[in-house]
């Protein structure tokens with residue numbers, strides 16, 4: 594679904610250039626449910642904006658659903674945003690109107706696109722578990738319910754890719770769980786590819802793969818062991834077991850470069866030098882600090 598290679602984004606302001614993405618590589622398969630994590634300023638939202646066609650990369654390759662986002666003309670971009678992607682943001686106010694009902698809020702964007710709407714709006718609200726609250730005004734719904742309305746709107750054009758920027762950022766942990774369960778459910782039942790940007794550590798349990806961005810580059814991946822076993826990691830699973838159910842991968846790029854998590858380097862005594870010794874022992878690639886005896 595998504596293929597980024599060497600993706601670069603430079604923001605230019607009057608007296609400053611900010612390199613927000615510096616050669617980012619990422620591949621997301623059709624039907625994946627994955628999360629992107631990273632510190633503030635690491636480039637997560639920038640990446641999401643590129644994926645959604647809201648902003649254009651400065652260089653690199655970016656294909657989504659078979660379309661090349663670097664060579665898009667304006668008309669292709671409009672079609673892409675209308676047909677292929679849906680967005681969910683942290684801040685509902687961006688999409689929703691408080692004095693309209695849930696139903697009207699879902700109908701409105703469809704009306705703007707000139708589509709038949711009542712039946713579809715009902716279907717969407719039922720899909721996000723709000724069948725019983727369609728006539729409630731937005732202001733009468735909880736934060737989690739409002740977020741469900743936003744998700745229903747994002748799904749209205751039947752996107753193949755759903756992009757969510759901090760979708761649980763303003764919700765308490767129980768409500769966050771429910772919204773994440775909804776993402777899982779939608780992913781399983783409709784096969785929609787979902788990419789979630791988050792700070793929320795809870796998410797690692799709810800998605801198949803977590804990719805960490807550091808300084809505008811993918812630096813590590815954490816995969817759920819035994820894909821599709823989501824049902825078994827219910828909320829009652831103890832914390833130690835949750836940690837066991839994931840395995841961390843560093844990303845190896847085409848040139849053979851590997852970014853090793855800083856903590857491992859620190860623990861292994863690698864931080865004193867910019868060189869490592871590489872040896873093959875019993876079929877394993879082993880890294881040592883340059884003064885091997887101190888390894």
Ligand SMILES: Nc1ncnc2c1ncn2[C@@H]1O[C@H](COP(=O)(O)OP(=O)(O)OP(=O)(O)O)[C@@H](O)[C@H]1O
Pocket residue numbers: 604605606611612613631632633634635636637638639640
């Ligand atoms: N429109 C812009 N103009 C200039 N610089 C920008 C712009 N948007 C983002 N940046 C810079 O690009 C870098 C990456 O920002 P980005 O918002 O993608 O990070 P993030 O990982 O999403 O952070 P957060 O978790 O705080 O939202 C930051 O240094 C940011 O200041």
